[in-house]
Amino acid sequence: MxxxxxxxxxxxxxxxxxxxxxxxxxxxxxxxxxxxxxxxxxxxxxxxxxxxxxxxxxxxxxxxxxxxxxxxxxxxxxxxxxxxxxxxxxxxxxxxxxxxxxxxxxxxxxxxxxxxxxxxxxxxxxxxxxxxxxxxxxxxxxxxxxxxxxxxxxxxxxxxxxxxxxxxxxxxxxxxxxxxxxxxQQAASAWQASQSGRQRERRLHVQRALHVAGPVLGRTIETGGNLRPSEKNSARLAEQSLRDELRSPRLLDDGVRAQIDAARRRGTIVMLFDEGGLEGLPAPALAEIRSELAGIVGEASSERLIIRTSPHHEVAVTVVGRTASEGAGADEDAVDLWREIRRPS
Known part of the structure; x- marks a missing residue:
């Protein structure tokens, strides 16, 4: 009753x-x-x-x-x-x-x-x-x-x-x-959950940074900065990987990291810029975008790759490849790759 x-x-x-x-x-x-x-x-x-x-x-x-x-x-x-x-x-x-x-x-x-x-x-x-x-x-x-x-x-x-x-x-x-x-109470719970997520994300970044840069830093301290050419190249790649983690964490997963690292080892200059647009996308959509991005980077033969996220409602990521053309100056390179990764519907 x-x-x-x-x-x-x-x-x-x-x-x-x-x-x-x-x-x-x-x-x-x-x-x-x-x-x-x-x-x-x-x-x-x-x-x-x-x-x-x-x-x-x-x-x-x-x-x-x-x-x-x-x-x-x-x-x-x-x-x-x-x-x-x-x-x-x-x-x-x-x-x-x-x-x-x-x-x-x-x-x-x-x-x-x-x-x-x-x-x-x-x-x-x-x-x-x-x-x-x-x-x-x-x-x-x-x-x-x-x-x-x-x-x-x-x-x-x-x-x-x-x-x-x-x-x-x-x-x-x-x-x-x-x-x-x-x-x-709901807002406080959501804020607490977001803070917990950010703390976990920061811990992952720190662990990844230690994994990537730890051996190089240890070797640098051990040799007093007198690194061999191969070690200097490893240090340069580690620094670029850390910059990627800070600039564009939403673009990265293990597959994308592996393809970017392979491209850099081939001599390609890879630059990542996160200009927004991937916030709020569900995990399956991000996984689909990253998978397509890893395939594009793996197939690219350009001297420079510029990867940008896009706030456009249809395009999620733009990949531009540039290569110096014959007879042109150092700053006059040609676009030999242009790919747009569509935002999953």
Whole structure:
């Protein structure tokens, strides 16, 4: 059994108790039109119980209030509530003579409509609740007089509706704060996860750097910097590999590293530039791009290879190969390779 079902049961019992008072005609000689008392009861109970039991739908708040879903019954239910606020009090007061208007079997309508409007307020129809309360108060003041109406339950009804509005606002505020707290917790968890990922990535970079540069540095220290030509070449390749790891880690996997290292050992100058565009790509898409890049580098015969990532929505990576042309200056080389790796769909 849920809290809502318990509260609905209490509301049903309370409104039934209020309506049952209309059947206890303590002064039957003052009742001129008993059928109006019964009609008021027949109109009141179904409308009230519809409001208590009606399934609700959700919509986003657009009235400048707190953001988030609001539980809002349909408009036809609001029209029925206003109909009850007008018909039920006037029918009850019109059913008796002036001497019987202050009797409990008549004045129950003040508390009954107040209870209905309290339910309307809780169901997130504040404008309907206050309009209905105002219509009921106006009817009671016309039939009984303002002071008599206040002393016979109108004050209590007004307090009920106002308290329901304050409680509903407080609950909305609590729900809003809870939602914000949940969002902050999710953001903190995401930030922590990203930091953990970056720490793991940094550890991998450090381990790879030690793997690549460690032997060269050890040999440099051991010989006091007097390296053989082959060792100097290994040091140069290690420095270029470390630069690749810092500049373009998203382009690299073991296959791409192996092909770039083989190209450099053949004498090709390979330059990598990460200019964005690969962020957010899933792992399978990155693997496909890297596999194609490794194939291009492995087949290239250019003297210089320039590999750039691209923020273009269709092209992920551009590979340009340049080779010095015969009879041209040192800076006038020709483009002999142009390949674009498409972004996986």
């Amino acid at each position: 849920t809290v809502r079902s318990i509260l609905s049961g209490i509301a049903l019992a309370f409104t039934a108790y209020l309506a049952a008072r209309s059947l206890l005609w303590t002064l039957p000689d003052t009742v001129d039109r008993g059928w109006l008392l019964v009609a008021a009861l027949v109109i009141y109970l179904p409308i009230t119980w519809v409001w208590i039991l009606l399934p609700t739908r959700q919509r986003a708040a657009v009235d400048g209030g707190l953001p988030g879903p609001r539980i809002v019954p349909p408009r036809w239910a609001a029209a029925l509530a206003l109909l009850a606020a007008v018909v039920v009090p006037n029918a009850a007061f019109a059913a008796v003579s002036e001497a019987g208007r202050a009797q409990p079997f008549v004045t129950w309508v003040i508390g009954g409509i107040g209870a209905l409007m309290t339910v309307v307020m809780v169901r997130r129809r504040p404008a309907v609740a206050w309009v209905g309360t105002g219509l009921m108060a106006l009817s009671a003041a016309v039939w009984l007089g303002p002071l008599a109406a206040l002393s016979l339950g109108l004050v209590g009804s007004l307090v009920w509706v106002a308290a329901a509005q304050l409680i509903s606002y407080a609950l909305d505020r609590v729900a809003h704060d809870a939602e914000q707290l949940s969002e902050l």
